[in-house]
Amino acid sequence: MSGIDAYKKTINQTATSRDTEYRLLAQVTSELMKAIDNKKGAANDPSKMAQVASALNWNKQVWDVFVEDCGTAGNQLPRDLRAAIVSLGIWVTKETAIALEGEGDLDSLVAVNRDIMKGLKPSQAPDSQPAPRPGGSVSSILDQA
Template identity: 40%
Template sequence: MSYQAYQTAASRTEDPRSAEYRLFGQVTRAMMAAREYGPSQLSKRADALDWNRRMWTAFAADCSSESNGLPESLRAAIISLSIFVSRQTSEAIRDNDAVDTLVEINRTIMQGLAPQGQGEASAA
């Protein structure tokens, strides 16, 4: 079985929390790699940061829906984080400290999403 077929099968059996954890890991790894890109690879850095911003925007949109089952306080916190991430992304284009902040936010969220017994979230 090819890797693509395995990945497709895995995504069909994955619960939403695991899918979110996996997505956070992929996006966070992309940002960690983008941190190392030099000025000649600014578009790659921008792509990784934009992926993160789009992910957070999608989570905020979902949290603004009345049908979202999360507690209202958690939904509000996710929306607030999304706004912060959007602002921080503009700074992160040229500032590694801002990238580090975004990576740390994602890692913190991953710790909360991690399957029981997995312990510390690892994006690398």
């Protein structure tokens, strides 16, 4: 087992689904922020264009998994929250398609991710740590990294 595999195994065993989802959103949001900077010169620079497309596609993939996870039988999130996540996922898909055509607002995608991260971030107080949430399909994306 390589060092990276051992690290992933340890993370998967010790991190809650919320922690994993927060970390994943932080990573993809960081790439979206780089894409905002690269978008300005992407029309004349294939490497910048590739980074923008990669960040947008990765973000969409994350949201596709969130939407799929909301539809699984074991998901214990409240129905209204699952519906809201699905609605956001649909919006992300549409906004991503627009952005890949050279339009769209990457800042809005970043803002949505940050808002979700605020809800996932555990409180600093040890007594108020959130309970692990069943589901956890997001960790499969991290396994691909």
